[in-house]
Amino acid sequence: MKYPDQDNYSEDMENNIDFEFWAVNYINIPTNLYGLILKEITEKELPKDINIDLLMHNMKIFEIESNNEKYYIVAGGLLIGKNKWEDQDRIFNFNSNLMHDEIIFQTHE
Numbered sequence: 001m002k003y004p005d006q007d008n009y010s011e012d013m014e015n016n017i018d019f020e021f022w023a024v025n026y027i028n029i030p031t032n033l034y035g036l037i038l039k040e041i042t043e044k045e046l047p048k049d050i051n052i053d054l055l056m057h058n059m060k061i062f063e064i065e066s067n068n069e070k071y072y073i074v075a076g077g078l079l080i081g082k083n084k085w086e087d088q089d090r091i092f093n094f095n096s097n098l099m100h101d102e103i104i105f106q107t108h109e
Contacts, residue, residue, distance in 0.1 A: 015082050018100070021062070023076030025054040033066040040107070047072065060107060077107040 019038075021027075041063045043055060054074045055061070062073040081100030 015084055015101070017104070018079075018081050018083065020079045020081065021073055021075040021077070022079075023057075023059070024073065025059055026050060026072065026074035029064060029071040029073065030066070030069075033064065033071075035066060037065040039063055050074070078105070079103065079107075080105040 039062070041061045043052065043061070045063070046052065046055075046061055050072060057076075059074050059076060060078070062075065062078060064071045064073070079100075080103070082102040082104055083098070083100045085098065
């Protein structure tokens with residue numbers, strides 16, 4: 001997100017895109033991701049070094065590819081939302097009932 005008074009500002013940079021995973025059983029991602037590709041994969045595609053028991057209770061497996069490396073998250077679901085929040089987020093400001101301006105994607109059971 002960039003503000004109007006920042007260098008190289010444009011309207012397509014005035015939003016945050018949030019990836020909200022819930023009921024996370026496993027996460028293995030770096031601090032920064034560049035040019036990411038995100039997809040849900042099946043149990044058969046799960047790398048052998050990740051414990052299959054993490055998939056109990058209808059967990060989903062998300063594969064993130066960035067810089068030709070693959071990372072994994074095992075979670076109950078995912079919401080991808082667009083917003084213009086500056087200093088707020090839905091975790092630390094949970095009493096504010098923050099709503100995304102647009103839901104880009106949300107998993108369903």
